[in-house]
Amino acid sequence: MPFPIKAVRACYPALNDGYAYLDGAAGTQTPRSVIEAISDAYRGGIGNVGGAFPASHRSDAIVAACRAAVADLVGGDPRGVILGPNMTTLTYRLSQALAGPGDEVVVSRLDHDANVRPWTQTGATVRWAEVDPVTGELPVEQYASLVNERTRVVAVTAASNIIGTRPDVAAIAEIAHRAGALTYVDGVHATAHGPVDMRALGADFYATSAYKWSGPHVGAVVADPALLETLRPDKLASSPDTVPERFETGTAAFADLEGVTAAVDHLAAMVPGAGNRRERLLTSMAAAEEHELELFGVLVEGLETLPGVTVWGKPARRTATAYFTVAGRTPREVAEHLARQRVNVWNGHNYAWELTGAMGIRDTGGAVRAGLVPYNDRSDVDRLLEGIAKLA
Numbered sequence: 001m002p003f004p005i006k007a008v009r010a011c012y013p014a015l016n017d018g019y020a021y022l023d024g025a026a027g028t029q030t031p032r033s034v035i036e037a038i039s040d041a042y043r044g045g046i047g048n049v050g051g052a053f054p055a056s057h058r059s060d061a062i063v064a065a066c067r068a069a070v071a072d073l074v075g076g077d078p079r080g081v082i083l084g085p086n087m088t089t090l091t092y093r094l095s096q097a098l099a100g101p102g103d104e105v106v107v108s109r110l111d112h113d114a115n116v117r118p119w120t121q122t123g124a125t126v127r128w129a130e131v132d133p134v135t136g137e138l139p140v141e142q143y144a145s146l147v148n149e150r151t152r153v154v155a156v157t158a159a160s161n162i163i164g165t166r167p168d169v170a171a172i173a174e175i176a177h178r179a180g181a182l183t184y185v186d187g188v189h190a191t192a193h194g195p196v197d198m199r200a201l202g203a204d205f206y207a208t209s210a211y212k213w214s215g216p217h218v219g220a221v222v223a224d225p226a227l228l229e230t231l232r233p234d235k236l237a238s239s240p241d242t243v244p245e246r247f248e249t250g251t252a253a254f255a256d257l258e259g260v261t262a263a264v265d266h267l268a269a270m271v272p273g274a275g276n277r278r279e280r281l282l283t284s285m286a287a288a289e290e291h292e293l294e295l296f297g298v299l300v301e302g303l304e305t306l307p308g309v310t311v312w313g314k315p316a317r318r319t320a321t322a323y324f325t326v327a328g329r330t331p332r333e334v335a336e337h338l339a340r341q342r343v344n345v346w347n348g349h350n351y352a353w354e355l356t357g358a359m360g361i362r363d364t365g366g367a368v369r370a371g372l373v374p375y376n377d378r379s380d381v382d383r384l385l386e387g388i389a390k391l392a
């Protein structure tokens, strides 16, 4: 069945402002159902959790529903869903509980800095997995010599946030697990672009952020609750010592958590499907991925035929995320020109600090990123290509 792009776009009020939103890799727009779920939560009255009165019970229910929704989205266990303000904050917290001096950690130059620096700053010995700066691939073979019996964590991304590379995480995880190491998989970019099965990926920890997939600014890390039971993060003496609450600091953004659940429900309903929410998510996200990749073929082919345009990276398996430069123009100038044409793109290193360093463009302003998400359509791609053509 073709992806019902018109119906999907109609869910997003912000898409009516005349702009082509190709900045989804930095954060998506939100559908009406999410906006309404958040305001309904406030309208209905919420309290802090664990109280004796109904408004508090409503927040208890919101948190439980949110854990169940995120677990459905990534194929995890709701009892192991840690919620927090964003992936970076949660990763710093987990990294400190997981590794320290005497341990080894493996990080990759493909990763967003949020899955690099929290590990390199633990005091553990750091080993680097190198990326091929031309293809944008992360060769798996190197992991055999990077991992040993002292390796505590292998941190790797499920997809690059600038060039979209989907490395073979399952094969990397197998090497890590054989050595007794844990995997910490950054799914912040990947989750928006297709079905996720964290167990099939071999992810002991899978991190994601709802604002990349139509939800509010909330992050989550999902793990086996039995594994979480073995970890002791720093925490207040007075806060719950249960799992996953032990990993959550302070008071949650309860209304936003209601929005996260609504976002998962929205993703599950993009394409009419049967079965439980997990099954509908798999169907819907597979259709969204196909839709994105079809448009992406047009986008990349179009960019490559324009004079002076260089598209960075050519990985075999990728998300619909393009990173390109235009000869004679800085990435910022290109983004400003496109903004005048009402086309939103991002420019810079986009926190892919190591990768843009390996490609040799970090200090020259990086490149321009145009990323597709499920609500993008052919007119968004055409407007980007027309905009760039006017520059060339």
Ligand SMILES: Cc1ncc(COP(=O)(O)O)c(C=O)c1O
Binding pocket: 025, 026, 085, 086, 087, 088, 089, 112, 114, 115, 157, 159, 160, 161, 186, 187, 188, 189, 190, 208, 209, 219
């Ligand atoms: C791949 C990837 N990892 C991590 C992050 C950081 O996520 P957060 O903003 O939730 O801390 C981002 C944000 O752009 C990202 O794209």
